[in-house]
Amino acid sequence: MGTVFLMASKEIKNMARQRTLWTLLGVVIGLMLLGLYTGHQVYRQQKLMVDRASDQKRTEWLEQGEKHPHIAAHYGTYVFKPKTILSLFDHGLDTYTGTSVYLEAHYPHEFMFRPVQGYGGAIRFGELTAALVLQLLLPLLIIFITFQSFTKERETGTLRLLISQGVSVRSILMGKVVAFTLVGFIVLTPFFIGLYLLSGEESENQVITDVGLRTVLLFGIYALYLFVFTGFSVWVSLKSSSARNALLTLLTFWMVTGVIIPKTAANFGETLYPLPSMKAFKEGIHSDIANGMDGAGSRLEREARLKEDYLAHYGVTSLDQLPLNFEGVRMQEGEEYSNKVYDAHNDKLYARFEEQNRIGSLLAFVAPYMAVRNLSMAMAGTDWYSFNDFTAKTETYRRNLIRTMNRDMAENSRYGEFFEYKADEKLWESIEDFRYVSFTAQRALSFYRAELLALTLWVLWILFLMTIPRKIKNL
């Protein structure tokens, strides 16, 4: 261990005296901190806008005046997915999924189906964010710092002098990996400290209740990724006969695992598990609502059965004899059936998404970038599962809102009466304001077991590689 420490110290001292390296690191750190600052400004503006819009929509809902509950159900309201502080680090799918949804009676807003329209290959690439810098550009920086780590020693002859001291190749390799990993930490640490400090603000709105933990986990994920890339790069340098070969090998690895495989994964997923077109998806839903699923009969037949059931249940012969407004019951039953149809179609659609995502997850075993990209989005709360969670909770809220309106109509108005009956703000107030709270980091990670396993295996593989070398050829 003493030798590893000595090697690492020497490497750090050697690098510390390279002005160009420090200039490069300074530029990268400066850009990332600047990105953090500007990202935070954007986050605050967006959060302010979302808060204002949410307040405005809530006020509009409460102050909509007296009206029939069904009209209120169509008047509807907007809910907004609050930005999380971590989304400034990794936008993930937020840009493509949107962050607001309009809630009204009969059907979920288009927002829910947006993935059908927009799930092309591009959505899996993300946009230029601090996360992308760490996922793709930091490895590139590591490659440029490390590709000569052994080849230069071999070319200048210092490697012979090192080995002649009785130092094992493993110790030299480990020492270099430790030193270069520490240099990488110089880039990572200030950024994540800044993010952690800023994340304190998140406790105010509690969208993510464990934002501090998520920031620490993000740091851990990127630290492991850094170690994997550093270890691999130094190992390639050890095994390469020249600096040129090492650089070519590493750039090829970077290109294949960081660009080609993610792109291929998206295209491969779409080919293997094609999604229905927006038109076909909608038509399927409308058809099943109109004609019924699994032999349930058409809408008219279902309504006729409902009417008969109610008349029989209350022992009356006409709807106006019922102790409640059958129109409210009919509307709610229609809602329930529509919900059932939507759920069935959505389940099929989401199963397809999951199949596509699984391909990406499996490719994490050959491309560490895939593992880190997915885990990063998960921790930032901007991944597909977080989006699903948000849409599911808004849909639950919408269904409760509509159910409340229909129940009020059924219980407080009479059959045949529509415009005559008006509910007031007491009813509007009974609908609590929508407030989104994301699931925990632990639950978020549970969706990415394959990625966690892949990253762990990558780390173990690098550690294993570091224990293999016993002798260097062509000294």
Added chain:
Amino acid sequence: MLEAIDLTKKYGGFTALDSLNLTVDEGDIFCLLGANGAGKSTTINLFLNFIEPTSGRALINGLDVTEHARKTKQWLSYIPENLQLYKNLTGLENLEFFCGLGGVGQDRDALESLLLKSGLQKDFVHQRVDRYSKGMRQKVGIALARAKGAKVLLLDEPTSGLDPKASNEFSELLLEMKDQKVATLMATHDLFRAKDTGTHIGIMKEGTLLETMETSEISFNDLESKYLRHMHA
């Protein structure tokens, strides 16, 4: 201290070293003379365990260098033709680092004094090595051997490219090491330096040790004649 027993190295059908047998005792400076490709550097590399023998054994202090690689390296110090150090570190820092790797715990003052004793000018001790001449780097190599208390010195063309003054200084340092009972095996083209510094000379050609002699028993002219005769044979 140093012993080669039927030491052979082949690369496919090419024999780089053929059944070498030699012994270098404490206080001996054994110079291997020969043209390029004679097997001198192969011999040094085999003792350093940089390459493994096809057959035969290379022993340092009685231990086989392939079986006891780490132990035998603790006893030796190696100075190649063009000793390269870490250019961003000073001579003293390089010495500290390599001593540390060799498990030698010497304080800075002692190491600085060793550098000075090895002929490095005081002004250069704390200067980065990228400002050093080749001769100055060789002196750091000698200081390292001294700091390690090396029992064996393996030198591969150490004076090649040095000016006469630097070569003389280097020879003097070798003679000091000789007095400290260090066994030295030096590969060289330099007949004059071999005769002047060595205790024994071996003439090699095409992987074979053709003849060995003690320098005290041969004049420079006779050595030159023998060498040329072997080379032209």
